[in-house]
Each structure stands twice: as structure tokens, then as C-alpha cells.
Amino acid sequence: MKTIEVRLPQEFDKSFIVFKEKGTYFPCPWHYHPEYELVLVLKSTGTRMVGDHIGYFKPGDLVCMGPYLPHVWVNDPIYTKGEADHEAEAIVIQFQADFLGADFLQIPEMENIKNILGLASRGMAFTGKTKEKITELMKAMIHMNGIQRLSSLLSIFDILSENKDYQLLASPGFIDSEPEGSDRLTKIKNHILNNFDQEITLSEIASMANMGVTTFCNYFKEQYRITFIEYLNTVRIGHACKLLAKEDMNIVEVAYACGFNNLANFNRQFKKLKKMTPSDFRKTVNIQEVA
Incomplete structure (x- = not known):
């Protein structure tokens, strides 16, 4: 669009x-x-x-x-x-x-x-x-x-x-940048935004923050109001919305380009966050363009 x-x-x-x-x-x-x-x-x-x-x-x-x-x-x-x-x-x-x-x-x-x-x-x-x-x-x-x-x-x-x-409103993966926070949060955020299309594990990201997994999970939720996994999926789905709006990739290609390793999980997470399927989102965006 x-x-x-x-x-x-x-x-x-x-x-x-x-x-x-x-x-x-x-x-x-x-x-x-x-x-x-x-x-x-x-x-x-x-x-x-x-x-x-x-x-x-x-x-x-x-x-x-x-x-x-x-x-x-x-x-x-x-x-x-x-x-x-x-x-x-x-x-x-x-x-x-x-x-x-x-x-x-x-x-x-x-x-x-x-x-x-x-x-x-x-x-x-x-x-x-x-x-x-x-x-x-x-x-x-x-x-x-x-x-x-x-x-x-x-x-x-x-x-x-x-x-x-x-x-x-918009997902963090949809925008190009986010407000800066602490050095630790900025490092974590930048790593997510630069690598969301690859596998990112909790142990990996907790190690970057010099924390144990449980401590990191509590810290992240306190700062962002959602869990790390929820944030990561939000970034991925936000980027997926950008790709879906361009209409030059099919939905399977979009899913893998955003870090999801199977289509079923992509569809499930997309519907959870956007209250509609990826196909319905693409249709809705096209309707708004015509209107």
C-alpha cells in the first residue's frame, strides 16, 4: 500500500x-x-x-x-x-x-x-x-x-x-526506531530488532543482560509490561505487517522472513495480536487504500 x-x-x-x-x-x-x-x-x-x-x-x-x-x-x-x-x-x-x-x-x-x-x-x-x-x-x-x-x-x-x-498501537517491529532506555535495555532492544528473523533464545538474551533467565524474565516484564517472548512475537508480527502491505511476498515467505519456523505458529501469533489472519490483514489494508 x-x-x-x-x-x-x-x-x-x-x-x-x-x-x-x-x-x-x-x-x-x-x-x-x-x-x-x-x-x-x-x-x-x-x-x-x-x-x-x-x-x-x-x-x-x-x-x-x-x-x-x-x-x-x-x-x-x-x-x-x-x-x-x-x-x-x-x-x-x-x-x-x-x-x-x-x-x-x-x-x-x-x-x-x-x-x-x-x-x-x-x-x-x-x-x-x-x-x-x-x-x-x-x-x-x-x-x-x-x-x-x-x-x-x-x-x-x-x-x-x-x-x-x-x-x-503500532508494533515495535513496524517502526524504524524506539525511544532509548537504559544501556542494558537499548542493547537488548537493538539485538532483537536486528536479529528477529533468526532464532533468539531466552538464555542467549539473558546472557547479554548479564542475568539469569528467571531474573531477566522478571526484569523485562517490569520494563515492557509484557514478557520477552510476547515482545519478540510483537516485533516479528509488526514486520510481517509491513511485508504483507507490500504484496510482493506470499504469506509463507513472510512468515519465514520474520523468524517463524512454521506457518501454523505464524498464523496463530498473528491472529492473537491482530485479531485477524494474515490474509484478512492484507485484504483490509487493500480496502483502506481503495477507500
Whole structure:
């Protein structure tokens, strides 16, 4: 599926973009851009694709995405066919990492938000109180200008820096890089990302971390919220989604290229993570491209 770069117009006297998308349906295709982006759906329903994540959106859906992460919001047929009794609406905020200066994210006060923006490279869907607070601010920002709008964005940063109410969307294997952690975690992560197409054993990776297998398993789960094997499979399935979208490899070839040594296990892990088969994923991606 071809990904294109799409840019929103920015007013000459504004340092970042606040834009209200409104129409029969959301017209933007599968695309990316160099800005960070917050998308709040006000009205309409449909399918949301962020990287290799496929989910369903409805009013109140709030997602943050990092630069160059491919994504698209495809409205349900009732909107694309013009049969809904209301228009589709969303509020979009876009900003670049250096919109307040090259060193803005390097100051001590921005340490937590810098970590959150790193996670946004995979896309983040917000829930709970975090979503409620940011939603209120984004709705108000449409009617603001100047310092009020900037102040509200900084307030959003403050909320994000303290939040735990989120779900990461795209698989780590789909993106080109992940936020840096400790030296030990970075070494492990890089080894996985560079060798996921080969056999990687628990004893091997635990030895790299200078830990026993049990200690390593507990450490890894504490850091990543999932087990090492679950993370490894997530990386492999994420890469598989990239290959499936290109349509120049059959499913058996994709499975072996991603480190699975048999098709049955590949299909089982894919369905577990994506809630659909590899074939259905390929069909869904093609449908989004046509739409």
C-alpha cells in the first residue's frame, strides 16, 4: 500500500497547527508527515489504522502519533455514502519537535514529555482522566489565539507527562526506531530488532543482560509490561505487517522472513495480536487504500 506525505496548512503567525476537520467524511488517505499529531474525533465512526494497528474509532477517540508514522481514519459507509444525518468532525493538533526552538525538548522540565513523545512513535490511544482533560482543552483551543492557545498546548504536555492511561498501537517491529532506555535495555532492544528473523533464545538474551533467565524474565516484564517472548512475537508480527502491505511476498515467505519456523505458529501469533489472519490483514489494508 502506497504511503504519501500530507501536510496541513499552517498560519504564518502560528508556531503550530490547530485544525478542525469537518465534512461528509474524513478525506485524507494513508499518509504520514514530519509533525507530531493529536487527533480527537468529535463525530463519526469507522476504522482507524496506525502503523500496523487496525482498530475502531468513535466519538471521543483520542490518539497521539509521532513523526512519519503512517495512519488513516476511514469512516463507516454511512458517512462515505453521504447517508449520515451529521458530518464527520475531528480536531487535529500538529507540532514539530523544535516548534519552540531547537533545544526546547532538552530542558529539564521537558524530560517526561520527551519520553512520552518517544512512545508516540508507535501511536498512543488515550483513555480515562487523561483523555477527558485533553479533550476539554482541545475543544477550547479551536476558539483561542496567541498565548492562550500555546498555554493550552503546554497544559496538554503537562497532562501527558504524568499520564498512564494509554495503549500503544503500532508494533515495535513496524517502526524504524524506539525511544532509548537504559544501556542494558537499548542493547537488548537493538539485538532483537536486528536479529528477529533468526532464532533468539531466552538464555542467549539473558546472557547479554548479564542475568539469569528467571531474573531477566522478571526484569523485562517490569520494563515492557509484557514478557520477552510476547515482545519478540510483537516485533516479528509488526514486520510481517509491513511485508504483507507490500504484496510482493506470499504469506509463507513472510512468515519465514520474520523468524517463524512454521506457518501454523505464524498464523496463530498473528491472529492473537491482530485479531485477524494474515490474509484478512492484507485484504483490509487493500480496502483502506481503495477507500
